[in-house]
Amino acid sequence: AQSVTQLDSHVSVSEGTPVLLRCNYSSSYSPSLFWYVQHPNKGLQLLLKYTSAATLVKGINGFEAEFKKSETSFHLTKPSAHMSDAAEYFCVVSDPGGGADGLTFGKGTHLIIQP
Amino acid sequence: DTGVSQDPRHKITKRGQNVTFRCDPISEHNRLYWYRQTLGQGPEFLTYFQNEAQLEKSRLLSDRFSAERPKGSFSTLEIQRTEQGDSAMYLCASSQGVAKNIQYFGAGTRLSVL
Numbered sequence: 312a313q314s315v316t317q318l319d320s321h322v323s324v325s326e327g328t329p330v331l332l333r334c335n336y337s338s339s340y341s342p343s344l345f346w347y348v349q350h351p352n353k354g355l356q357l358l359l360k361y362t363s364a365a366t367l368v369k370g371i372n373g374f375e376a377e378f379k380k381s382e383t384s385f386h387l388t389k390p391s392a393h394m395s396d397a398a399e400y401f402c403v404v405s406d407p408g409g410g411a412d413g414l415t416f417g418k419g420t421h422l423i424i425q426p
Numbered sequence: 427d428t429g430v431s432q433d434p435r436h437k438i439t440k441r442g443q444n445v446t447f448r449c450d451p452i453s454e455h456n457r458l459y460w461y462r463q464t465l466g467q468g469p470e471f472l473t474y475f476q477n478e479a480q481l482e483k484s485r486l487l488s489d490r491f492s493a494e495r496p497k498g499s500f501s502t503l504e505i506q507r508t509e510q511g512d513s514a515m516y517l518c519a520s521s522q523g524v525a526k527n528i529q530y531f532g533a534g535t536r537l538s539v540l
Binding site for chain 2: 356415
């Protein structure tokens with residue numbers, strides 16, 4: 312079985328300051344991990360993915376995430392927040408050994424950017 | 427636009443009615459997935475197809491839910507005898523090839539059951 316826990320339901324930062332969105336996962340196999348972003352009235356967009364290559368993964372729009380197996384974490388960071396980053400962010404695990412091939416989503420973190 | 431397309435974007439229905447949603451995946455993608463997203467939650471996996479074969483359907487929420495992909499291209503999700511608890515966003519995604527490939531999502535169909 313696989314699961315994802317996003318540790319914060321809401322995160323508020325000021326424009327230009329760093330962003331940290333926290334995610335812990337549980338998986339019986341070597342997982343693939345993703346971060347997706349969802350803007351209002353738009354489809355989910357992939358930010359980045361980890362698939363057992365480099366542990367530090369760079370994504371679009373300046374985001375990156377670090378896979379830490381010992382901590383079962385996959386936190387998302389960005390050095391400097393922009394107003395356009397305000398959205399819902401989902402940490403996602405895919406466990407090929409689980410049999411279903413579907414993605415398991417966390418409950419989401421709502422990122423608020425203060426001007 | 428060559429992304430995943432879903433129709434309609436919004437559907438309002440009365441309790442007890444049947445509804446059907448359509449998803450057109452990215453043209454070269456052989457895998458198609460359906461998810462449900464309720465307010466304040468992440469999407470929840472329902473079912474998926476590889477070409478026309480439905481390889482996982484145990485996660486469908488009840489026997490009122492069914493999905494088809496008859497020619498391995500577009501797919502439909504049907505909900506029979508809708509209930510107010512079915513109100514949610516229904517998302518479709520597609521991918522190419524084996525597991526771990528990226529799933530590309532449509533904008534979803536928002537269902538409101540009155």
